Amino acid sequence: MQARFRNNYVASVTKSLAEVLRWQWQRLRAGLPPPPTVATPTQAPDLEFIHRNAAAPKMTPAVTWVGHATMLVQAGGLNVLTDPVFSNRVSPVKFAGPMRAQAPGVALADLPHIDVVLVSHNHYDHLDRDSIVRLSRQPGGAPLYLTPLGLKSWLHKLGIDNAVELGWWRQHVHAGVEFHCTPAQHWSGRSLSDRNETLWCAWAVLGEDAHWFFTGDTGYSQDFADTRRHFAARQTPQNGGGFDIALVAVGACLPRWFMQLQHVDLNEAVQLHLDLGAKRSVGVHWGTFSLSDEPLDQPIHELAAARSAKGVSEEDFFIVPIGATRRLAVRAVRG
DSSP states (O other), X not given: OOXXXXXXXXXXXXXXXXXXXXXXXXXXXXXXXXXXXXXXXXXXXXXXXXXXXXXXXXXXXXXXEEETTXXXXXXXTEEEEESOOOSSBOSSSSSSSOBOXXXXXXXXXXXXXXXXXXXXXXXXXXXXXXXXXXXXXXXXXOOEEEEETTOHHHHHHTTOOOEEXXXXXXXXXXXXXXXXXXXXXXXXXXXXTOTTSSOOOEEEEXXXXXXXXXXXXXXXXXXXXXXHHHTGGGSSGGGTOSOSEEEEEOOSOOSHHHHTTTSOOHHHHHXXXXXXXXXXXXXXXXXXXXXXXXXXXXXXXXXXXXXXXXXXXXXXXXXXXXXXXXXXXXXXXXX
């Protein structure tokens, strides 16, 4: 079947089979990736706060890193999970493929009731069948699944019909919170025969108490400056300013000749933060699954230099331990 979707600023980001084999041969000969010199930081989750916050009449905006691209975002009175992956492997099969280096920061059974699941694209490290099914069976009923175009039928085959799929620049409002599907530079596919038959995206979420953003997987592109312009009228200083926090993917970036168009490196991630006009960003998509040639701990050692090169402070672009919660100030609107 002919590919259905494409990126805005490059024709294709994917590599040929010959290039894939070249990369795999090079990394095998070089013994890549190297082992991390330090373990991915972890801490016990603050479950008391998470559950109290979930039930509070006025929720405190907060993000809790579960691991990889999975973040629990509590804002706008909703508990939202991004790209939930709780399985031990990210692979078509359970006996092979990248193995989780660190347990989820919050066990699936310890989560509060999840209201919304955001899916950025259908790669196995972002769309995990077992996690999706288990969440659909949570006490109190299934969450709402929001996906880019083409994934609603996949969910339907799992018996999940509480789903809305969106194209770029389309939105869905749930419980007064706006969920906008926005462009990213990536690709999709779960087999050799379905390349780019479903869409990929980032997500912009606008609520009264917080505006937040999730990049999903992306190469560096003009899409994020476009996103800033798209929401500029909604994010004036009088309206509270730019995104209160962005969840920015910072891993799976080497070798650059292979990954550059599909995954940002740390320097590009910091530039993306600036392009987006986010007040703060937190790095995700690292330290959990070894997917490419850099060590799992690369952001621990190299993010500071990337920030310094762009004049960005640690307060404004940071990483946190798996399991950690970062509370956010309530969005201040003047007028």
